Amino acid sequence: MFRKLLALMLLVSLNACYVPDTLKGFDSETWKADRFGCESKRKNLVQDFDKIRKELYGKKEFIVRNVLGKPDHEELLERSTRIYYYYFEPGAQCDDRSKMSEANRAEVRINSLGKVSEVTYKRPL
Template sequence: MIKRLFVVQVLSLALLSSCGVPEEFQAFNSKAWKEDRYACKGQRAELVDDFEQIRKDLYGQKEYVVRNLLGKPDQEELLKRSERIYYYYIETGDQCADRTKMSGANRIELRLNSLAKVSEINYRYPDQVKKLE
């Protein structure tokens, strides 16, 4: 009985820890990012510098980490071999009026490979984003 209870506790702890956000992303204001869906409130534009701080650490992270950190993508594209691109707008644009169509507004394009790990992170207009050296 005690052995079974111990196993249940260990499994519960493992499950809870797998759903969170790794420590290196704790400083990022995930809540503000998620609350500004489609970047219509203008909050994400203010968080781009903070996103740049964690950008390199996102490479190789699993999909659940991305979703816990950035929330559901504003738009998503399914590619061949189960690869996907998540789109997160970082400036207001036409997507605020019609969320069913892709907007020309600047956005983060986050590619997930067939293993559901981040393999590429780009901006639609990279020259408009100040990157950290």
């Protein structure tokens, strides 16, 4: 019993850090460090983000969080569908992080199965 529990914990911990090879070229650390896009570091990563955007389709939610970090805003829709918002540039969200801004952002839709079904932009740069 103990071995099974240990093996399960090991498997879960390995999956928690998993990032597919196709997404490893993306500068995740710089992206995650620029919460709400207020330091304009994400603005320099827009082209890199666009390259991995299509690779995100069908990926599990935990992979999105491993690559892009905690979303700047999250919207819960019907049937457990969610939208994660990640800002590319500074805007009103830098003054009041509790409110949505009209600043350019990526919108990552997570379906009820916990997989990415759509990745769009508010206003492409």
